[in-house]
Amino acid sequence: MLFRSYLIPAALLISGFSHAQEAQFVFAGLNITPEPWAKQANLEKLERYVRQAAARGASVVATPEGFLEGYVGNANKTPGLEREKYLAAGEEIDGPMMTRIAALARELKIYLSVGFAERRGGEMFNSSVIFAPDGSIASHYSKSHTAADEPFNTKGTEFPVAETPLGRWGTLICFDRQLPETARFLALKGAQFILVPAWGSSGEMNDIMMRVRAYENGVWLAFVHPKRTLIIDPGGKVVASNSGDADQIVIAPIHIRANQRQFLIEQRRPELYQDLVKPRK
Numbered sequence: 001m002l003f004r005s006y007l008i009p010a011a012l013l014i015s016g017f018s019h020a021q022e023a024q025f026v027f028a029g030l031n032i033t034p035e036p037w038a039k040q041a042n043l044e045k046l047e048r049y050v051r052q053a054a055a056r057g058a059s060v061v062a063t064p065e066g067f068l069e070g071y072v073g074n075a076n077k078t079p080g081l082e083r084e085k086y087l088a089a090g091e092e093i094d095g096p097m098m099t100r101i102a103a104l105a106r107e108l109k110i111y112l113s114v115g116f117a118e119r120r121g122g123e124m125f126n127s128s129v130i131f132a133p134d135g136s137i138a139s140h141y142s143k144s145h146t147a148a149d150e151p152f153n154t155k156g157t158e159f160p161v162a163e164t165p166l167g168r169w170g171t172l173i174c175f176d177r178q179l180p181e182t183a184r185f186l187a188l189k190g191a192q193f194i195l196v197p198a199w200g201s202s203g204e205m206n207d208i209m210m211r212v213r214a215y216e217n218g219v220w221l222a223f224v225h226p227k228r229t230l231i232i233d234p235g236g237k238v239v240a241s242n243s244g245d246a247d248q249i250v251i252a253p254i255h256i257r258a259n260q261r262q263f264l265i266e267q268r269r270p271e272l273y274q275d276l277v278k279p280r281k
Contacts, residue, residue: 021192021258023166028058029222029229032247036070036078037089043068043097046114047104053249054108059133060166060254061112062224065143065174065199066126068097068116073126074199076149083152090119093129093140106135111164115173115197118142123154128171128197130162138162143173145182159185167192167256174198177213177223181276187217187265192256194221202228211236218261220254234261 030049034042046063053061065071069089072078091097098116105112111130118127126143142156159182162169170186170193177183177196186194194217196210202225214221215236223230229250231240240252 021167021256023256025059025166025254026057026251027222027231027254028053028056028061028249028251029224029231030061030063030067031224031226031229031242031250032063032067033226034064034067034070036072039069039089039091039097042070043100046101049247049249050104050108050110050112053251054110056249056251058249058251059110061110062195062197062222063114064224064226065115065128065197066117067114067197071115071117071199073117073124073153074149075151077199081151086117086152087119087122087124090117090124092119093127093137095119098129102131102135102137105131105133109133111138111166113139113171113195113197117153124152125156126150126153126173127156128173128195130169130171130195132164138164139169139171141171141173143176145176145179147175159189161186161189161191169193169195171195171197174200177209180213180216183213183217183219183221184265187219191217192219192260193254194219196221196223198223198225207238211238216264218263218265220256 032049050061073086075081101114110133113130115128118125128141130139132138139162144156146153146155168190170191172182183194210223210230211232214232218234221232227245229242230238231252232238240250242248242250
């Protein structure tokens, strides 16, 4: 087990401000790989790593995309994927395992983000939920951009920005990040920190893309993947990343400022961009 560690001053553990415009906290990305279909084993692994991250001072902890069930809803990753089996692997937002995860957040008094295959009636969604330190839901997002590789997932239609004592947060999931409009939309809605749980391609191009998303929108960004985790500041600088492919915790302090850089957003001329929102013919 490997750890990428930073010395965290006690004063940085949690420090919120009344208007959620400036805050300091310690973020931990769980650069860990779950087992496909093994929800109970993955939950136990999650609990173990979350406790380790919290013990090291993290007040915000996040998993990769689809962590709970092992991201089995991707047909390329799961050849022969059957809808009924996938539906059975789904978890409702208030299901027993999510309730345990909420209780863990409450016990440790942290924000805890988990990716999971969400079942809502007869539909499935690729979702991420952030539980607050009191166990309530701070944010709930469903992946809005999917390709043919997720045949049984319904696409989400909303981009919520959570108002927390530690700043305004938005979430994108994996493929969402490849379209620049998604991160920009969150930034225009006031997001200061964007969380990107993922499973798909990583590598040099992805690192560049994530740095650009942070820079062009003036936001902190955390990309959390089973084999690659990046914590990036609003200037596009990587302040922490994983070392090798082994399971590990990537941790760093984040300081959201009220005057966080918004230079590029302030230079926009929206009146010139009307064609961007016209449907394709």
